[in-house]
Structures are given as C-alpha cells and as structure tokens.
Amino acid sequence: KAGVTQTPRYLIKTRGQQVTLSCSPISGHRSVSWYQQTPGQGLQFLFEYFSETQRNKGNFPGRFSGRQFSNSRSEMNVSTLELGDSALYLCASSLDRAGGPDTQYFGPGTRLTVL
C-alpha cells in the first residue's frame, strides 16, 4: 500500500497570505490528523477529521482550518500567515478501528516558510 502523501513538500509564502496543504491518507484509512512541528514547540496537534467531520481540535487560532472529503483526503488552510507559522506540517492517517485510539501513520510533511 502507498503511504500517506502530502503536497506540496515545500512552500514559501509571505506574511498575510494564505496557504492550503493537501494530504492523501493510506487507502482504507478514514481518520486524518494534522500536526505542526517547530523547533521551539515540538509536535503539536492541530485537528483530526473523520467522515468529513472535525472530531478533535487542538489549541490553535481560527486562522487554522481544515476539511476532509468523501474519499478521506484532507486539506488544511492557514489564513493571514504570520512568521511564526513557519513549520513542518505533518498529516497522519489511521484505520480508526473501534475500541480506542489507533496507530497513526505520518506523511513526509510540508515545510512551510513564511517570509
């Protein structure tokens, strides 16, 4: 099976712009989560989508949003970019079997640089 794919891999934007990142989960995986990784804050949970609905949300401002499509592919959007949004954005997918949290499989990430 192909792994989690993310596009684009690298992105450079300027302050005030907006950006959309894409994630295609492993085939059959219905849950997609997004994480932000920075040297200062580490890996932080942004949100999780399941069946096209946001199921969990982290402590990020409303400028960060996402959605999931019927084929489980997901996008996240960051509006009004700030310098502090420069980070590696990771997408992770899981089967979401009944009975509790499931192993998450991460994509290679999108490296966003805000100038």
Next chain:
Amino acid sequence: GQSLEQPSEVTAVEGAIVQINCTYQTSGFYGLSWYQQHDGGAPTFLSYNALDGLEETGRFSSFLSRSDSYGYLLLQELQMKDSASYFCAVSWIKAAGNKLTFGGGTRVLVKP
C-alpha cells in the same frame, strides 16, 4: 496540564543499550506510544503500551507504569541508523478518535 518530559539528548556507541525515559503529569490517557524521526523525515511508529508492562518489538522495547507516571523506550544493540529523535506520545480516552500529545523528543546520537 498535560505534559510529557523526556531527556533532550543521549549519546551512545554502537552495540550499546539506551533507555529513553518519559515521565508525564497527566491522567486519563488511553496509551503511550513511541515514534522515531530521522532528520528531514516523518515520525514513524515504533511501539505502543495500552497496559502496564513491557512490549518487545525486535531490538526495541517499551515499558509503561501508570502508577509511577512513567514509561521508557529501550534501544538494544544500537546501530548507526538508530541515530534519530525519539518521541513519546499519549493518546486520550475522553477524546473519541485520535489525538496525540507528544513529548519534546530525545535526540539519540550513535557513535562508532
């Protein structure tokens, strides 16, 4: 609050054994996971403990003790390719679905 503490860096030689501790100040979590991340790469799943005790997966083992609020990852027979960052993470009971809270990560440097 929810926090997981790990040592920031560990250095060891090939063939050695390294133990990475993860202490936490939280409760109500479902299980403790470990992930490996090489520089420039994605985190990859290593091990998961839902119950107290030891889980062994090849050269890697993970341990959890809820009563001691403590877990560890044991890397045996270290190889150069094990140089990477290692993260512990908890998944939560009360949140339906998947949400991981990560520790700050431990950078392991393996020397010849």
